[in-house]
Amino acid sequence: MNKYRYLYNTTLSLLSNLLLVMGCFILCRIIFLAENWNAFSDLTARRIWRMFEGGFLFDTSAILYTNLLYIFLMLIPLHYKENIIYQKITKGIFIVTNLIVIIMNLMDTVYFQYTHRRTTASVFSEFKNEGNLGGILGTELLNHWYLTLLAVAFGYALFKLYCKPRVMKVSHLPVYYTVNLIILGVAVYLCVGGMRGGFTGMVRPITISNANKYVDRPIETGIVLNTPFSIYRTLGKKPFIVPQYFDKEKLETIYSPIHLPKDSTQFRPLNVVVFILESFGKENSGFLNEDLDNGTYKGYMPFLDSIMSEGLTFKYSFSNGMKSIDGMPSVLSGIPMFVEPFFLTPASLNTVSSIGGELKKKGYYTAFFHGADNGSMGFEAFARTVGYTNYYGRTEYNEANPGNKDFDGHWGIWDEKFFQFFANALSTFQQPFAAALFSLSSHHPFAVPTEYEGIFPKGNKAIRQCIGYTDNALKLFFEKVSKEPWYKNTLFVFTADHTNSQERPEYETESGLFSVPIVFYQPGTDLKGYRKEVIAQQIDIMPTVLGYLGYDKPYISFGCDLLNTQPEDTYAVNYINGIYQFFKGEYLLHFDGQKSIAMYAFKTDKLLEHNLLGEVAGQQQMEDELKAIIQQYMTCMNNDKLVIK
Template sequence: MKKFPRFSEYKILVVRLLLAYLFYFIARVLFYVYNQNLISVDSVYDFLKLCYHGLAFDTTTILYTNGLFILFSVFPLLVNTRKNYQKGLFYLYFSTNLLMYSANFIDFIYYRYTFSRSTRASLDTLENESNKSELFFNFLLNYWHVFLLFFALAYVWILLYKRTKVKPVSEKPTLKYFATSIAGFLIIVALCIGGIRGDFKKSTRPINMLDASRYVQNAGQADVVLNTPFAIIRTWNTNTFKKVNLVPKATVDSLLIPIKQYNNNTPTKPNIVIFILESFAREYNGAFNKGTKIPDYQGYTPFVDSLAQHSLIFTNAHANGWKSIHGMSSVLAGIPSFKDAFTSSPYPKQKIESLVSTLESVGYNTSFFHGAPNGSMGFLGFGNILGFDHYYGKNEYNNDADFDGVWGIWDEPFFQYFNKTLTQKKEPFMATLFSVSSHEPYKVPEKYEGKFPKGKVNINECIGYTDYALKRFFAEAKKQSWYNNTIFVLVADHGNTIAYDEYRKEFNRNTVPILFFSPNEKYVGVNNDLAQQIDIYPTLLDMIGYQKPFRSWGRSLISEKRVPPFAVKYGAKVYQFMSGNYICTFDGQKAVGFYDKDDRGMEKNLIKNRNAEMNALELRCKAFIQDYMERVVDKRLTTVK
């Protein structure tokens, strides 16, 4: 103590920070326990290796979180050891640590829907919800065990902290005291800077989420290495929409053809009705799984299966994002979401050519329906950007007797409201309905309890209910004069709880059904080619004979010859682009992996055996990302070349 007057204080500070490491380790173990069926780890040793690599990410989080606590603990003052000062440090320590620590517990449950750690974009999505208190109460009710774990661990953490007491010391304002205090302060600050960056090398950038993938055998393990507060911190002020120059513009125009124009059909004006079905993953639809050969497979959509017999369906279709708002932008505007959502970026407030604007230009009335409180999910705001003529939400429905108590109006009555409202529209019209009931908390109206199979996972019963709501809608719509002159589209926004191993594979995790139905059965059949949400927009324009040029990164699923079938999305911290015989993983600048098209789990990287087809696929990746970023950033989401 005489040589180092504040040694005991520094020792206690280290112990208090080590407590944070201990509880982050416990949270990582619990995260894996809750999601072990989604993340493959071969042994305890492999898991401990992941935890070891996670220490760097924990260090960044803990030092960010405890920055003020550390500063106030080591400030060269004379009052640091006093009781009231230490009491203030106690409240500062736990007010920051428990807030950040709680984010890990959210992902115990939320991970199974997004397959990635929550980021700033996840918080942006929550901001759009007007019923946050109801959602929180529902989460508390259904996942009480998560809250219990959090508060139990917080209680133990507090008890252990209280055992790390700093004894009051009366120090005199000597030169030695202040000199050693300032020296200790500067050393600790330097150590903290290095810890936050991940190392002390000037030449390297601070560690980010991509670095977690450096230590894994399969993509999902990166989320064990990470912690949720780190993911939120690192994406807080990050703008991943940045222009890149990877290929000549002529290459973009020839490979991607971002400005489409079709002259395959005579111009007509059928009504267009699009159902974007919440969490209605391909896995749950029997008609879309006939070729999968999944042992003991069971579907939950008898009506959609019957409708599929008279429709054109795509059994190898993929979502272009992970959240509901991503589905809206992908389906209606042909704009996918990758690392960060386009709709949460600085760029959605611009003129966007879309299915809405192109149809309005030829005389269509357009409307959007969503039974949740107006503005939920950000749909109203983005709908306004796209230029819908009308928006119909819970406010317009105006009958809380049909409110499910959490998200919105039950699907069956809202679908009937949808039908009645369309019947009052002047033709031609384009209307989109985004459903709500096939969603957590996975309940059906009381009068239908027991009517639909419980199934293998929690959402299956709700899928059966939404399928029934669709059956009731079509039964009534058939009676209307507009029905026979209408093209109907059914597509899911994204996936949800997974029952079968086939859909746990990395490239199969977010697959969706795509179905086109017209009462005259002009388009009928089963197509197994790759398809995706961004293909719906150009396909519909092709079907109705829209002959003007328009901006689209997708392709017509009924006639496109120049652009081969493909699917693009973002997952496991990389772009994933599938076409032909391979899946290419792309880090934004170059290919980092190639996998056989049948290796949907993306387990065997073939990059060391590159061939001409792989090189061509990488070139298409570069063209896509370059044009996507350039058009978004430069606000050229129109036919401007």
Template sequence: MFDSAFKLMLRRLGLLLLLYTLLRLIFLIFNYQEFSEAGAGEVLLAFVHGLRFDVAAILIINSFFILLSLQPIGNALHPLYQRLLKWVFILGNAPFIALAVVDVEFFKFIGRRTSNELLSITGDITDQVGQLLGYYWYLALGFVLLVYGFARTYPKLREPAFITGNVWLRSLRLLLVAGLVVFGIRGGLQLKPLRPSHAFVLEPASLGHLTLNSPFTLIKGIGKTNLEKKHYFNSDEELLQALQFNPQKYAHPAAAPAKQNVVIIILESFAAEYVGALNNGQGYTPFLDSLAQEGLLFRNAFANGRKSIESLPSILAGVPSLMPEPFITSPYQANKLYGLGTLLQEAGYQTAMFHGAANGSMGFNDFARRAGVAQYYGMDEYLDELRSRDFDGQWGIFDEPYLQYVAQQLTEFQQPFMAALFTLSSHQPYTIPAQHKGRFPKGELEIHESIGYADYALRRFFATASRQPWYQNTLFILTADHTQKSINPAYQSELGHFRVPLLLFHPGKRLQRINPEKITQHADIPATVIDYLHLPTDRLLPFGHSVLDSANQGQAIYFNGNDYVLVQPETVTKLQPDDELQYYTFPDLAPAPSPAPEAGNNLKAQVQYFRNRMTDNTLYFWKE
């Protein structure tokens, strides 16, 4: 069994295992802050535990190579055949090495290892490949050096040799090796095959991301089409009681509908960390800070996801990102959905969305329509004669000219209207117009200057809007799609990775005073708009609540890639993959002195509702 061909194969796979360990070390170095709470011993255990996932990924990717190496007929040690094997080995593994290198930086944006969402945004990546390579040149260089070193150290046959053993023995060996390969891919003899959640066994839980490798999570994400149902509650009545949800709450408003305009502004990457009004004046958003003094700013607001593509379903439809794949690209994207646009159109509103990127980017245009937004304004709709002048060279139209365009377009709308506006200049590579370079503070992170520019563009938007006839009759809701890179230790925690601003501002009305410390989230926005406008509906989902409801204590829910997390004023509850609950104090995340059964039941109810109703396409089951 242990002839030259077999030993060569083991040495080659062993080289790959060493390379995966090196990639994990690089991943740790580039994302050290994420794992800074772990001691050296815990980090070492993560590396050791990670070998299990490395073996599984290597065996999946190299199954064909193993078959060719041990094929029972002919001389597998012939020089020409060995050269063929080398190319199969290198070319078969190079794409996955590239994925691991890319994830070194991509992890900072999404907070978890890449899964099959990468396959859903290949179009955007292809469109931006030039600028991405230019900006992340060091990753491209690292990939080239790794593959070059991999090829140079590829174990070769030291001296001419011939295959020994007859065909039957070699065939038997191949069958035995195939069994071992299946065993390795499966991860052992445990009941369930190895999956990403098995990596989260160490404390702190963030080490699970270090344990995993990106090829494994991508492969495991392929073909995932169904959420596993949960059965914590046996009836709809028990479920709704645990949710503390009444679908009829807004069906019969006490007051007459208010024909107010609504403008929802989603600020690209405006993490709470960058907002001065949330950090004792230390920030890069002077205009947003001034607006906060006149409006209602919630200090404990959370995004329901870590990516732009995850934010829109939460904000426009109250659908938080509670599964590994974004709703927009998931198998459930065609589910019945009553978005905010749908509800407002029925009330006579004109509805529109503005995003200065290329039409089709992240599927925003398609989802906006699914959410009832009748008109979509992307880069294609921008003025032809100004497009080349105002194009940022990367993603779309610079924020300053685009927001001016939006203000003018809104003036042409029939009131009342609802418009969603998504900015983009504070997106990597954080480009600002040449005439504004040097105008805004550079800060400590490369994003800071572009945050200052986007805030300036927002100031100019409001200056123009304030002169329009619709301005005094408009509720503005401002938030961010997700967080970004962090320099402030106060935000370098799991909760900090989801904290965004949420501001309500009405230039013509004084807003009801609500506790600014109340916990809020993206999924609260649809219910807040419905509540503010006094519109009758029984088609809101249970995940969000009006932030203007003083009787509701406020909460936020998110999925961190492994656990479901419910944030409430005094308690943070985690639901783990094994259905165990953990309780922590808010906001310091210290272990809670005692369980909070009501919070645990509420979290389980939200998870069961999301998974089961999403799978069955019965999100609004009381309407069926």
């Protein structure tokens, strides 16, 4: 038999090496779970085993996709592959390609802490304009040095444990080619089945959403999935597919994103200033957490808390996404994040409006401010597209402050400096104006200017002192602008783009991960109150602002006017790991696109421990409303119907 070993020589080596990679993927999942243990709750050995079983399916698919070239080179029915040079080349291809995807998994071990989902192909568009990634990655390599060492260890293991086929001289070529053709045919069949996740015609290729089959909570899909699979399965995919839940007539009776003005509307030309505060999650607020620590919790943003006490805010308020690029369309244009960030989809080329775009029709001067490099995160392009005529970024700041040393070394201009620049600029604008600012200092790597080290409470998370720093910058901004003649004629709006660095259990749930403050404030008016019965969301900001001003033109927004909607009719929607979330009344519904999978009394069951699916009388009505929102959203995206034409 030994003289015929070449008939299965490379096949056995191939199988051995693919099993080696599988072992690496399993270790990566263990590392991922250990690093992110606090992000998950109630994990039992049985549930973890179930997730690992599901993970085997997704790992198999990813490994086969990654190694298609290597598999072909090892099984190609040519006897030349049995020589030493050919095998050295295939070994090099094997090590390089698999080490790359292993590093992807290790990197996502850290990135997951900010996004709470596995990275998809959209990441390549998300950061394509960022010139600071080298520095950020360098910082992370130092902060997570042990992951860097693990990457080196994985590379060494792939090199040392690689099973090399013996170099053999082939005889009996007809037999060799016949057997190897059969092996190749079997391998093609197995690879197709492995990549698809099954072998029957009834099995559709598995995708990210299939991970929900193995978990009880959407956030847990991060354990089941792996990053290479998530990227492979989203490359070139159309994110928006219109479901046919209802016919057009019934759809319109359930939900429509079109907002029509009342006949009695009287427009008030107030200035509008919107602050989108980086990572200012609700957990940082003392005002919104009056029950924490037996009523002694102070939070980390005392100035914004003081604004809440003087303005209008809401106990149950949510973001519509989990990234900075989700926040801007939600806050300014009333567009939630479903499936993929709006910025990164073909729908971003649609005609889109915004608070600034609508008010521009009324003669407003409009401007958007962000202290990063112009073009960063696609903010400038989006702002101009939706009606903010002028953009003020790091370029404009440097022009106004030549020779300054206000760059934070990572993202852009320190918030305090940029907020003062913002204040100065606003005082030069012709009224009425609509301006928005996106802050940046409360961003990884969570540093503050040297002169502020030790000034603000640090708590248990590095971001806390940054929240305090930006909150103080906001205080200094208001001390400046409160003396301006336009101040009292201005509506101020505050919210966060998303949450970050949660530490309390109630803020690590699928509800808490989206909990952000939403605040409306006009000095010296009766726009006040703490609405504990109202559910609010970022996409409500546009219709609420326009409603408060008495805007008299129709427009599109997927939110509602919080000042003119009954408390029982307000709602919030968001999307996490293949699951749509719908908050309404007392309940939170989880819907996978086809069926409801969970229902929680989120106001009282703060840890979402009791699934009430099938036990709530209004479940079907909630599901129908959510279906209608999804169907309208997908229709508007695919048919370029985000504005009234």
